[in-house]
Amino acid sequence: MNDPWGISGPDFVVLYIALLGVVLLVRLIVSGVMAGRAMRADDGRPVPPPTVYQLAFLAGGPDRAVDAAVAALVDRGQLRVNSYKQVSQAGARPSEPLEQAVYDVAQLKTTATIRAYVRRSAVMKALETGLDQQGLLVSAAAKRQSRTIGLVLQLAVLAFGLVRLVNGISLGRPVGVLVFLVLIAAVLAIVAAVRRSKTGARQPSAAGHRVLGQARSAASGPVPAGMLAGGVLLGGAAAAVALGGWSMYPDEELSAALTPPASFGGGGSSGGSSCSSGSSCSSSSSCSSGSSCGSSCGGGGCGG
Known part of the structure; x- marks a missing residue:
């Protein structure tokens, strides 16, 4: 057999697309499971009175x-x-x-x-x-753990594609479609890395x-x-x-x-009216009533 790893280019492309989909699905499942764990079971124990x-x-x-x-x-x-x-x-x-x-x-x-x-x-x-x-609050460690697992899986798929791509190039095989898929895997890995680096808002x-x-x-x-x-x-x-x-x-x-304005995060827009x-x-001296403060696989070798 002349195909690298015993897998033809088109077959590898199909396999790689399937891997990308499976990893995304696994990430969703892991995230859901970890989110449930992160919620922490409420054992009903009393807590100090909140401020x-x-x-x-x-x-x-x-x-x-x-x-x-x-x-x-x-x-x-x-x-x-x-x-x-x-x-x-x-x-x-x-x-x-x-x-x-x-x-x-x-x-x-x-x-x-x-x-x-x-x-x-x-x-x-x-x-x-x-x-x-x-x-x-929801455990930040559990959320970070789920995102770390997703990042590791995404990097593994990216590395698998890169190894096949380098092998295909060294053998002089057409690898255009595989390059495109590897780029997609790289983008997904970057997104996963960014998500892991951000803690996000803590939920109750x-x-x-x-x-x-x-x-x-x-x-x-x-x-x-x-x-x-x-x-x-x-x-x-x-x-x-x-x-x-x-x-x-x-x-x-x-x-x-x-x-604050719904569409703008900060900045001081001025009001069109003034106090009387x-x-x-202030709460003890409010404004007058009239104002307001107011992507083709050809030749059977696109996968390297």
Whole structure:
């Protein structure tokens, strides 16, 4: 037999395409299995009462935690919002770590810009670590393990194709189609490597969903504002934003001013209106009613 490895070019192409498909399928299966394991079975053990910012992280990730801190500071008058939707310092520096990080950044910055700074901060990392240690977040190690397995499989298929390609070129065989398939395998390997390098947003585990559900149930029940339910202060603007986002902020005008644009991540777009008596407004002094702060195989040898 003159065919390399006893496999003709066309047969190898079919085999290689099948391998590419099988690896993609295996990656999906492994990812699903690992995701289920990463959720961590909820054994129902009690966890320490979560803070409002831990609840915000569980409900919407780092950005929601930042939003809740902004809401708390605006509500207490320690931050104010001007007519250009920029947040600036207005009162004493808070003592809570996340609130301090937000306060220090808030120097004529939009909510989107504050998010971008604080989500990378040490205090946000500490908040995430605390939730992780309590088993309230999906295991990052399990997700990384599944992506590592996918990357190894993808690199193995790429190496298999490259060896066949080099062998075919050394024997003077036409390898055009195989070159194309190897390029596809290389792109898939690069994508797998990039996915492995990115941690992505942390999601609540089964226990995290339980804690979050309990807090939402308590917040929607007959609990007076400011009362403790399940160890969480349910009253106030911070809790409303933590569990429901800016749409739940009690002041509609401030909610519109503090909500980042849906299509743009950061930047300070100016509003077209101004407050009735100056350039700033807070929860205690809102704007007037009319404004808002607001690929052909030929000759039987295409596979080398």
